[in-house]
Amino acid sequence: MIPGKHPYHPSFKRSFLFAQQGFRLAFHQERNIKVMLAGALVGVVVGIVVHFDAISWLIFALCCAVVIAAELLNTAIEKVVDLVSPEFHPLAGQAKDIAAAAVWSMCVIVALIGAGLVLRALGWWG
Ligand SMILES: Nc1ncnc2c1ncn2[C@@H]1O[C@H](COP(=O)(O)OP(=O)(O)OP(=O)(O)O)[C@@H](O)[C@H]1O
Secondary structure, rough: OOOOOOOOOOHHHHHHHHHHHHHHHHHHOOOHHHHHHHHHHHHHHHHHOOOOOOHHHHHHHHHHHHHHHHHHHHHHHHHHHHHHHOOHHHHHHHHHHHHHHHHHHHHHHHHHHHHHHHHHHOOOOO
């Protein structure tokens, strides 16, 4: 809540609309989100081709959600950094780099999990 502002609790419907607005904004402004959604689509096709079982689909869905949520948080951090430090500052750069590192670490782990799911579906592992 903005300090000094009259307490205002939007309804769940309005909160959801704000979140939807945030997602649309990030989607239009951030190339990475589009790349991640395209990656998820490729994953769905691969999952269909190799016949993921129910557990694999659930793990796949969780991985997609985690990576997209991480990228949305990274985008939010970038916006706050740009707001508080529009000019060059080493700490601003570090904050952005660390937030980006969180996303990339998550992507590496998710890629490994994805490979594991495909190997398992093909009967080559597990
Ligand atoms: N205010 C700043 N002060 C110092 N360095 C900055 C600043 N803003 C950005 N940088 C550096 O430039 C890099 C790119 O910043 P930018 O805001 O363009 O992010 P981006 O390329 O949109 O990131 P992403 O690909 O994760 O969306 C940062 O990771 C940081 O190293």
